[in-house]
Amino acid sequence: MTSAIPARPSDHPAIAQPKVGVLFVNLGTPDAPEAGAVKRYLREFLSDRRVVEIPPILWQPILRGIILNTRPKKSAHAYAQIWTEQGSPLAVHTRAVAEAMASVLAAKGVVVDWAMRYGNPSIASRLAAMKAAGCERILFAPLYPQYSGATTATAVDALGAALAKMRWQPAIRTLPPYHDEPAYIDALSISARRHLAALDGKPDALLLTFHGMPERTLHLGDPYHCHCVKTARLLSEALAADISGPIELSFQSRFGRAKWLEPSTEAKLAELAQRGVKRLAVMAPGFSADCLETLEEIALRGRDTFRAAGGEYLYYLPCINADSEAIRLYETLITQQLAGWI
Numbered sequence: 001m002t003s004a005i006p007a008r009p010s011d012h013p014a015i016a017q018p019k020v021g022v023l024f025v026n027l028g029t030p031d032a033p034e035a036g037a038v039k040r041y042l043r044e045f046l047s048d049r050r051v052v053e054i055p056p057i058l059w060q061p062i063l064r065g066i067i068l069n070t071r072p073k074k075s076a077h078a079y080a081q082i083w084t085e086q087g088s089p090l091a092v093h094t095r096a097v098a099e100a101m102a103s104v105l106a107a108k109g110v111v112v113d114w115a116m117r118y119g120n121p122s123i124a125s126r127l128a129a130m131k132a133a134g135c136e137r138i139l140f141a142p143l144y145p146q147y148s149g150a151t152t153a154t155a156v157d158a159l160g161a162a163l164a165k166m167r168w169q170p171a172i173r174t175l176p177p178y179h180d181e182p183a184y185i186d187a188l189s190i191s192a193r194r195h196l197a198a199l200d201g202k203p204d205a206l207l208l209t210f211h212g213m214p215e216r217t218l219h220l221g222d223p224y225h226c227h228c229v230k231t232a233r234l235l236s237e238a239l240a241a242d243i244s245g246p247i248e249l250s251f252q253s254r255f256g257r258a259k260w261l262e263p264s265t266e267a268k269l270a271e272l273a274q275r276g277v278k279r280l281a282v283m284a285p286g287f288s289a290d291c292l293e294t295l296e297e298i299a300l301r302g303r304d305t306f307r308a309a310g311g312e313y314l315y316y317l318p319c320i321n322a323d324s325e326a327i328r329l330y331e332t333l334i335t336q337q338l339a340g341w342i
């Protein structure tokens, strides 16, 4: 008997074997430590209405007339101090996470890629590449442990905008915030202990510094502040025995004139020195990867602030980056989220 169902016509578009994919996403960084590249990056970043919540009619003249004519040169100088042979640290570490996770997940046939919310490689371009490679189910994984509108939500918005242009969309899951996941607190505390072991004795204090946000976002219902406070509480419990004195929390990288979350890291570094702390460890648990905000603002400028106020040593404890603790963490989080897909 012959089938009544037609055979695939010879001019049918190619269909790849269906696969599962994971797309890691980070904030984004300039393509080069030069004013032109920094200007392009800042124009895209600071035009995002999730990042600067001022009506564009008021904000764009300030951005284009003042900020983009002054900040790129200063920021390019800062980037030049931390740039590596492989590129911007944020991109280097994010790519390394994706490569390590590709090896971990290869046995399960999972495709792994990475993208940036601003700059390159864009979310839209990597989503299209993954779909072309046959990914019909994609776990979208922004590497932000604490949720905020200015980070997690805008990354998901960019994914939505890219999906809106696709005829055949993959099924999507998104990685939830993991600010209080035991695997995250373990990764941070094991990494911190490994770096602290290289020091000559316990530090006098530990400062946990998170990227700041305008304070009004807290009152508008953004959970970022609460997520940071919870991470700091859990981590301070885990590390209490490794530090001789207090473990404190602060918010860094203030931008613009509005009131930001407090206490500020700059003020806290000076205050700790004035309170007699000589040997201070500083950790930035909200950053999945070292970047301008950790390597230049904290490890270089923060150290100068601390010493100018009477402190002696500031030990910057690196982010988990693509270290073994990080890969174990992502394996745990990603495997949980892929349940039923692999």
Ligand SMILES: C=CC1=C(C)c2cc3[nH]c(cc4nc(cc5[nH]c(cc1n2)c(C)c5CCC(=O)O)C(CCC(=O)O)=C4C)c(C)c3C=C
Binding pocket: 027, 028, 029, 030, 050, 051, 052, 071, 075, 088, 090, 144, 148, 150, 151, 211, 212, 213, 214, 253, 255, 286, 287, 290, 291, 292, 293
């Ligand atoms: C980790 C979470 C982050 C939050 C929350 C966040 C909010 C936020 N940031 C700005 C303005 C700037 N941030 C800049 C750099 C930067 N920010 C994050 C992360 C968060 N930002 C990272 C990882 C980086 C580093 C990027 C790199 O290339 O290494 C910058 C650019 C640098 C500069 O010119 O100084 C700006 C500007 C705002 C306004 C905001 C919340 C509303």
Ligand SMILES: [Fe+2]
Binding pocket: 211, 253
């Ligand atoms: Fe930022």
Ligand SMILES: [Fe+2]
Binding pocket: 225, 226, 227, 229
């Ligand atoms: Fe809170």
